[in-house]
Amino acid sequence: MRTMADLPQDLKPMLASTAEPFDSPDFLFEPKWDGFRCLAYLEKGTTQLKSRSGSDLSGSFPELASLHKCAAGIPAVLDGEIIAFHEGRESFYHLQQRVRHGHPGTPLGKHAQLAPIIFIAFDILYSGGKSVLAAPLEDRKELLRRTVADENQHLLINSYILEAGEALYAAAVAQGREGIVAKKRDSPYLPGKRSKLWLKIKPKKTVDAVVVGYVPKTDDSFVSLVLAQYSPKGELLHVGSVGTGFTEQETREILAELKPLSGKKPAVQRLRQPAADVIWVKPEMVVEVRIFEYTPRGTLRHPVYCRRREDLNPEQCVIKSWLEKGDG
Structure with missing residues (x-):
C-alpha cells in the first residue's frame, strides 16, 4: 500500500x-x-492539512486530526474548505483567530468553543494511493461520496x-x-x-492586496491602509488606499501587527498619493477588499475592507482585471 x-x-x-x-x-x-481552502492528505493513522500556499494547518485544527478515520480508500487526498461556524453561519474571523493564536499541542481555547471547525469536502484527487485527477468531475464526486462514508460534525461533503x-x-x-x-x-x-x-x-468584486503603509490617526487607529499589488513582471505597484469597512477591533489588531513592520522607505513603485503622512511597512500583510473596478490609472475604485487573507502570500496578489480574478 x-x-x-x-x-x-x-x-x-x-x-x-x-x-x-x-x-x-x-x-x-x-x-x-468563506474559509481556508485546504488539501487533506489522509493515510492510515494520519491526517495532514495543507493550505493553498502549502503551509501545514494541522496544528491549528486538532479537531480535524482524525479525518482519515472517516474515509475509505486511503491513502487519499481530498480538496475542500476549512470553515468555522458561529451563530449559525461560517465566521472567517473566528477561523483567523484559530490560526493566529492557536498553538500545536495546546488545549482548544475559547475560539474553538465559540466556533466549531468543519472540513467541507468537494473533490478527491487521489484514492487508494492512485491519481484520479484525469477522471471527470461527476465521477470524482461519486468517488468522494463512496470514500467519505462517515460524515460527522467535523467532515461533510459539499x-x-x-x-x-x-x-x-x-x-x-x-x-x-x-x-x-x-x-x-x-x-x-x-x-x-x-x-x-x-x-x-x-x-461583489474583490481583490487581494498587500499592505505597504498606513496613515495614522491615533496611537491605536489609522485613517487608511496603503495598498499595492504585484505586476506580472514582479513589480510591487501602488493601487490606492482603503479607509472603510474596518471594525474598531480589526483596526486595533491590524495596527498592532503593522507597527513592528515599519520602515523608512516605501516598498512600492509608481506611488500615486502624497507620502508625507504615510508610515511605510514591509509588504507582508495581505487583505481582501471589495471594489467597483480598477480605474484607467490602475487604482482601486471605491475599495472597502473585507478581511485579512493570512492564507495567501504577498506574491499571490497580482494585478489583473477582476473578471480574470479568482481565489479558488
Whole structure:
C-alpha cells in the first residue's frame, strides 16, 4: 500500500475564474464557503492539512486530526474548505483567530468553543494511493461520496445541484452567503491551474492586496491602509488606499501587527498619493477588499475592507482585471 510519503506533496488546489450567474446543463453548481481552502492528505493513522500556499494547518485544527478515520480508500487526498461556524453561519474571523493564536499541542481555547471547525469536502484527487485527477468531475464526486462514508460534525461533503445556477446564486445572495461555484461536469482536476472549467460567482468584486503603509490617526487607529499589488513582471505597484469597512477591533489588531513592520522607505513603485503622512511597512500583510473596478490609472475604485487573507502570500496578489480574478 502506498504511504503518505508516496503521495505528491506539492499538489496545489485547482482555481476558479469569475463569472456572472448563469444556467447550463453542462455545469453543476455548489455553495462557496468563506474559509481556508485546504488539501487533506489522509493515510492510515494520519491526517495532514495543507493550505493553498502549502503551509501545514494541522496544528491549528486538532479537531480535524482524525479525518482519515472517516474515509475509505486511503491513502487519499481530498480538496475542500476549512470553515468555522458561529451563530449559525461560517465566521472567517473566528477561523483567523484559530490560526493566529492557536498553538500545536495546546488545549482548544475559547475560539474553538465559540466556533466549531468543519472540513467541507468537494473533490478527491487521489484514492487508494492512485491519481484520479484525469477522471471527470461527476465521477470524482461519486468517488468522494463512496470514500467519505462517515460524515460527522467535523467532515461533510459539499452539496450541489445541476443546471440551475441562477436560482442557487439568488438563494446565496438572499442568505448573505459568499456566493457559488460553477464546475463543468466533465472537467478534469488541474492542480494549481485557473481556467473557465470552474467559475466563481460572487455578489461583489474583490481583490487581494498587500499592505505597504498606513496613515495614522491615533496611537491605536489609522485613517487608511496603503495598498499595492504585484505586476506580472514582479513589480510591487501602488493601487490606492482603503479607509472603510474596518471594525474598531480589526483596526486595533491590524495596527498592532503593522507597527513592528515599519520602515523608512516605501516598498512600492509608481506611488500615486502624497507620502508625507504615510508610515511605510514591509509588504507582508495581505487583505481582501471589495471594489467597483480598477480605474484607467490602475487604482482601486471605491475599495472597502473585507478581511485579512493570512492564507495567501504577498506574491499571490497580482494585478489583473477582476473578471480574470479568482481565489479558488
